[in-house]
Amino acid sequence: MLLAFTLSFLAMVYLTVVQIMPNWMANFMMGTATLDNGEFLLMSKPSQAIVVTSALMLSMFACLYLWLIVFMLSYNSETTVNNLARTPDPKSLSYRVMQKFLPLLKRIQAQTKRASSNTAAAVVSTPRNSSQTSSFGSRISSFGSQTSSFGSRTASRLISDFTSIEGTYHRYYDAVLDFPKLIFQTMSLSGYLSKGFPLPIIFFYVLPLGFNWLISFYRFQRNKPDPMLVVARVFYLFDLFFAVFAPIVMLLYSYYNFNMDRANFATREETLTPGSFDRIARLFADPIQVQMAKTSLANLQITGGEYILVKCFLNLLGIYKWKKYPHLHQDAEVSRMDQGVTHLQYLHVENDFQHSSLQYLPPDIFTEMHSLRFVRTGGASGLTEYPSLKGLHSLSTLVMSIVRGLKQLPNLDDLSGLTTLYIADAIHVHSLPSLTGLTSLKNFAIFRRNEICCNGWATGYCDLTNFQCLPRPNEPTVQCVSDRMPAEDLAVVERIDGFLCGTNITQDLEAPEPSLESTDGVCQGVLYRECYLNGTRGICYNGRMQVVHCDVFGEYEKMRRLQITRGVGDKCDPDVEAWLGCPNSTAHDE
Template identity: 25%
Template sequence: MMGPGSPPRKVGWGEDLDVESTHLASPTDDILYNSSRVAPTTNVRGPTLVKPATVSELPTLLTKIQPGGGSIRRESVGNRRSSATRRLSTSISAALLPLPQTKSVYLQLLFAGVVVICLVWTVWLIMLNTAPNYTVNRVMNTENFDNGVFWLFVDPSPYLLWLSVVGLSVAGIGYVAILVKMVARPKRRVSQAPGSLRSSPKIDATKNASESINSAKQFTRRVTSSAQLIMALAQTDSVSRQLAKLGMKIGDLAFETVLLIQILEAGSPTPIVAIFTIIIASNALACATTMFLPFQRIGLIETLVDLLFDLLIVVGCPMLVLVYCLSTFNFPRDKYAINHEVFPPGWFEQQASVVADPAQTAVIYKSLKSLRISSTLDFFARMGVQATLFLRLRHLVNLIQSPWKQRTCVYPRRRRSAAILFVVYAILLIVFVEESVRTSTIACDPHPECAVHARRWTILESASLTQCPCLMMIDRDIAPKSYAEWEQPLNVTAKVAQLATRGDLQTVQLTNRFLPVLPDELRRCTELRHLTLEYTHTQTLPDWFKGFTELEFLHLESKFTSPFVVLPDDIFRDMSSLTFIHFAGFVPMKRLPSFQGLTNLKSLTLAVFLLLDQLPAFDHLHRLERLLVTCVPILDTLPDFAPIKENLKSLILTDRGTWCCNGFLGECNLQHPMCQIHPLWGTPAATCLASDREKATPDTLALIEKYPDNICNGLLYPGSLEGPPTPATMDPCNGTLYRQCIDASGFESMCYNARFMGIACDTNPFPIKMRRYQIARGVGDPCNPEYEAWLGCK
């Protein structure tokens, strides 16, 4: 080392100029610095051809290269171009230096956790698409509700199921590959030691230059190699590459916009819509902002920001939907448990839907369904954001393991047109969502029966009642207080027509409302999925009803005074999505339509068919899980149970069916109570089955033997089942539930709204026992000591 004032040390042609500099500089510094020592005489692009020097010219050449008697001073290389080159080499060297080992480990652990979360979420989505009812039951803790068929999700078509599983599996494999890449030992770029730098071919060539006429050629090659290195580094941050990344960003925002529109059209809760909108708008604004940030390593920041927003879209928002469903599902489990404890199997009160809030359940069902891939467009939108997230994660892992690959920037710097595009997009997106929410809410304000409406930008018309994009109409009176309300309920025909005009209705639930005929406007609602008509005075369905091919849930409950009489013969022919059927109170109906086409039916309930003597074949009900047949007193045979034996989880055949004792199961026993005159319905006594009639098949017998407690028992007697309300039974109650009343028979009686009928005096002991248990355990509605002291209320 030279001390202060020491004369500059003279070095030979091939010696190191500065040992300390050589020790501290990187190989890139060495290449770039040595390339800067030769100042070109002309400003030409590309490598300069150097004519070899002759022996006579060599001293002159050495004098030009080593001015001042052959001594080289570091400060002599102080021209502007050399200084700029050294600054460039220093910045490049700093960028190429690997991260400290401790920080790299922490980053890898952090991102490994992120990738694991993405992988677990993807696996859960695969389960949700392949076994939706099982998966949702596990998450929502509803396995015991209605024997596991409470949610009744429709199994996807084989094509869509295959598409979803393959796409999500590829995404999962990609996450696994990223984890493997993180765990595997990366190839690190190791700088050479000082000693190795001395003995490198490039240094040896420099040492031998003073002894060989070919040294100039070797030097030219080094200059050319340095130029090629700089060009390669410049290509990594080329404008074309940045523009391509910008195009990918625009495509990413396009996929996210499609998902946002689907959320708006599905009528998702306002908090979810707001959060999703803020994330997408922030994503666009963040991209515009980072283009103008004066940071040297802005590329890493841009990558991290993009990764954050992709994580929020792909994993964060769907998880938020799941958390919302879990937090808002307030099912009265204690009340449901008492109902199961008190009422016999198959009774109305044992159904989970009886105690669940229908609007809440419908919203949660739609929210959970939105997490599934339900269409081809949905598939491409989901896979698009999944692919973007995978590429971001892989790129970031590469940067952690190979910091020298980091680019200066991902997107073009200070590109005003692109930034303005993103800002305008964010503003338009916020305006679009705000107007969609605002105008649709105003359009639906006159219709409180509309429980859920699409968040759609609506052109408002003054005093119009047909502009609401309603998705769910729920209008129920589950406890009419007077006989007039029971017999003459509110007419909702016009209301249904108004809400169906736009063709958006997907759910219609009416209880104790007057709808004798389905309005023609309902025909426009081709996406109708849920229809519940309880005590609506409807007696038939129009022929165009078979056009509701997307129907999933059908619940029809008749009044005894105005029951359903007939259904179209081929009504179910194209209803492959139908999963739930509940028909009750069809007293005079003698024949049911064919079940052909019901390939996804999971729950079938048939109750109070007093004139029905035969059931349609079960040949297409391969996925049936729950079968309930009760109060069908003249049914003398059953269809073959072979098609349903694999998936059936609950079989309940209660009250009288003459098949129990007329020889269908083997021996004819007319002395059996089931074959006597029915004590409640007055049905005539049964006769033995004719010899030419088909008997029970082995599969039918095996399935019946599997459920002995639910088969051929529970014969109904007077007082054990509530009949239709009358003025004599409703007047003593005066519209008050659980009030003690006096029955003409002298039995203990209570005012009760059995099966959502009017509040009437009821001698059935099960509701009385249920209410006593509720009061004793503090479950259900708060008790009123004025009316319920006799039940234990204090």
């Protein structure tokens, strides 16, 4: 038991650290610090008040578990059992609880007071003389004192019957303390089932929970006293497991079942344009593993006031019960999501911008979605107005890709928690909104065609001969502007070494889009094959999780060459990838 309490103390210390540094702890546990610049798991960011309150609460529980250890080491078994068996102190917690919550006790007290007041009223209404009144009043006072004493003794005896180990109604007292946690644990199991948790976790949770219910019913049916507290200790060991260790066991399961080819993904980060689809690590990880790790870590984090109340109640109840039962240590289509969807955390919309572009999002779709952490709208060339981002203080990643229909980007002032901002193909946006409110920004990239990179706003000089501003059919002509990027916004980009109008892809987006010729004609579904499209050499690859087609941008070819050199990723086939440097197996063996 001392070991269990020591582990509980350490677990509370660990949970305190999780509240203060959730993202760092998640990256430390799962080894994801290098993925998506430390924002791979997108941990929740509760308010500062919640963080401080939960950290203080868990620190208090750590101290209470430490006090339990000292309590158990300081009292011998005989003294403890004798203290538990005797009538409780009227000033004790159990006495006050029973006074407050037992209707029967209240009824006895009310009847006693009513009888006393009725007798006193009768005396006042029929006095005969002063001496008789005085004498009778003395008798009434004596009777009232005896009645009060009788009520006190009755209340004490009733409390003793409930709280004493050998009490007549002690099993009901056990049920009052046991059922809240059992119900909460069963509700947790229901939540795990609805979320589709892996069978090993479900089995691991169901087995002790079933034993917990059986032991609880056994205790309720048991009439014999348990002075050695054997049944109580077995039950509360299971109780302690659910309260403290179950979330950590789930986290360990996630850790040992989480697989991510980091070396392979490193080649993507070194070769692909910052902000591109194929550089977002969480999109290429196993979604089940990611969600399992995310949920396991979220179970350790307190994100709302209601969770603080539940956690506080359950831990106080557990500590109180353990104090009452100490160890005897001498014993061996985007729908109208704005209507009712308020807890959404991830929104990823990806489209074929040529044939099925995103056309519309309600302007107020994000108004009540204060829990949003990740938003990506890809292929949104038909979108003419972007929804308001007001109030999204928890948003961590925002990607606006191929937003060719926009002339103005949304205000970013409320995105104080934003760490990643990527903008691609904003070809009609004359300037960016203020970036000074992005106090948590770590990653910034604006790439492909963007008017601000050649109209003078971002670079300080207008160059209409730049590839990004060349005239295109069915597009308005780019005009030079006199406004310039504010120095404070430029400082934000430079502070994080952001990608702003650097050397970029110099092909229009329509050119490399999959076609019958680029897919079936030259690739025929074979990855990494050498191909030629309009006289330009390329590589057959399924970028953005699309069909395998001939990509002539050059980035995927560079990425695959690096993977072959380092021996990571898919095993190379010399019959297909000799042009990429894949060694011939026969020559290699010789």
